[in-house]
Amino acid sequence: MADGTGGLARAVLREQLRERLLARILDGEFAPGERIVESHVMKEYGVSQAPVREALRDLEAMRFVESFPHRGVRVRLISERELAEMYPVRAALEEVAGRAAAPLVGDETLALLDDEIEAMRAATRDDDVHAVLVHDARFHELVFEAADNALLLDVWRSLHAEIRALVTYTRVRVGLTDIVESHVPILQALRQHDPALAGKEMRHHIEHFGALAFAEKTRTEHDDPEKIEKTARPD
Amino acid sequence: MADGTGGLARAVLREQLRERLLARILDGEFAPGERIVESHVMKEYGVSQAPVREALRDLEAMRFVESFPHRGVRVRLISERELAEMYPVRAALEEVAGRAAAPLVGDETLALLDDEIEAMRAATRDDDVHAVLVHDARFHELVFEAADNALLLDVWRSLHAEIRALVTYTRVRVGLTDIVESHVPILQALRQHDPALAGKEMRHHIEHFGALAFAEKTRTEHDDPEKIEKTARPD
DNA sequence: CGGTCCTCGATTATCGATAATCGAGCACGG
DNA sequence: CCGTGCTCGATTATCGATAATCGAGGACCG
Structure with missing residues (x-):
């Protein structure tokens, strides 16, 4: 995983994205309650929308983010x-x-x-x-x-x-x-x-x-x- | 929150597919250990691949199916x-x-x-x-x-x-x-x-x-x- | 005859583009 | 002024097509 942002090689993209995003959530770069916009992520990592969506869905299953139809994903803020x-x-x-x-x-x-x-x-x-x-x-x-x-x-x-x-x-x-x-x-x-x-x-x-x-x-x-x-x- | 629209937030394709597939798994139409091929499902329901994949990923989070990279999804057989x-x-x-x-x-x-x-x-x-x-x-x-x-x-x-x-x-x-x-x-x-x-x-x-x-x-x-x-x- | 390598069909992973939906801001009528 | 409805930019949901990968089966070599 030591290869720069340009080339996310190695494993399945979705999993790499998931790990990257998770790290950024845990580091507080994505604050609780903050939205994570698919198009921003895909441009930032130079990938397509599908793997981003799937990575976000994984994070949702892990309870780190929540999503509502047509309203996107946000970092869960735990009450x-x-x-x-x-x-x-x-x-x-x-x-x-x-x-x-x-x-x-x-x-x-x-x-x-x-x-x-x-x-x-x-x-x-x-x-x-x-x-x-x-x-x-x-x-x-x-x-x-x-x-x-x-x-x-x-x-x-x-x-x-x-x-x-x-x-x-x-x-x-x-x-x-x-x-x-x-x-x-x-x-x-x-x-x-x-x-x-x-x-x-x-x-x-x-x-x-x-x-x-x-x-x-x-x-x-x-x-x-x-x-x-x-x-x-x-x- | 409920849902602001008055409760008619139905019809996201992914969710419909998830329910359909789940029903078929529970009814035994998809036997444990059997593969679920994305292309078959998409043709059968006349939808694209993306929603099928996401529905299957949901089912994976629910532990009804398991998947391995590049090897697809199969109904979990519980040991x-x-x-x-x-x-x-x-x-x-x-x-x-x-x-x-x-x-x-x-x-x-x-x-x-x-x-x-x-x-x-x-x-x-x-x-x-x-x-x-x-x-x-x-x-x-x-x-x-x-x-x-x-x-x-x-x-x-x-x-x-x-x-x-x-x-x-x-x-x-x-x-x-x-x-x-x-x-x-x-x-x-x-x-x-x-x-x-x-x-x-x-x-x-x-x-x-x-x-x-x-x-x-x-x-x-x-x-x-x-x-x-x-x-x-x-x- | 047994094992290794290669090719090929099937399937998954990813992409780029289009359609549907949402929320904010603005024009309009009261 | 205040609320209502509409338009528009932003974003998500879905699509159709392409690239990457896998597993089985056959050719080739020892």
């Missing part, structure tokens, strides 16, 4: 409501992953998990938020991979967009250090190959930050819409 | 391994849905759920497997809708393909009646608006049939690969 909705889903998935991974995880993976925690610590020292996010996501992805359940991994990956927005947002309320260190109990539980404990730690890890981010909302039975409505991200 | 992998994922999601739905569910929804059970019973009497599947899926979908969590609903819907294959397969080992009647405790728990119970019943409902279909595999901590390997469906 707080959606973020709140994500917590129970993600908590449940992570628990499944923890339970499944615990008996299967090998020493190599445990070492890699340790590396990711160290990398998060280093990034925290540099106050490099982006790096923390990357290693945080990688830590969890390693657990899901260790669970040896392709479907579970797929489903989790489809939440990437929300997870990213989530962590970015959460950081405002809790420190990076808290996020990083909260991974330690998970690693310990995996080291002990204790499925129930690993599952519980994974679940708590998610629910903990969910509770911090949304105060009492997540666990209450009565909904209180106003608490959430007013925060609608003004761009 | 027993994948089915086994799905159980813990679905069980976790259904538990979340049950917990969330219990406090929110209204009388109308409870009545609809009752209707679905009745419809399943009627279909069972006619030995109409297809109808049972439809109403079974609809029952669960109603619960997910009642949970009022769009993300959860989306994730669950992305498992449709697996769920269908699952029920079809399970039926070989357990009777239709067992499947149908096992929905009753869920409905009762929802009637009582008991989140913990509803969640538990939803989970058990899934795990029960998972256990039936795959013997002891699902719940054990030690993996015993051979038990599963040898079942590789030759069809």
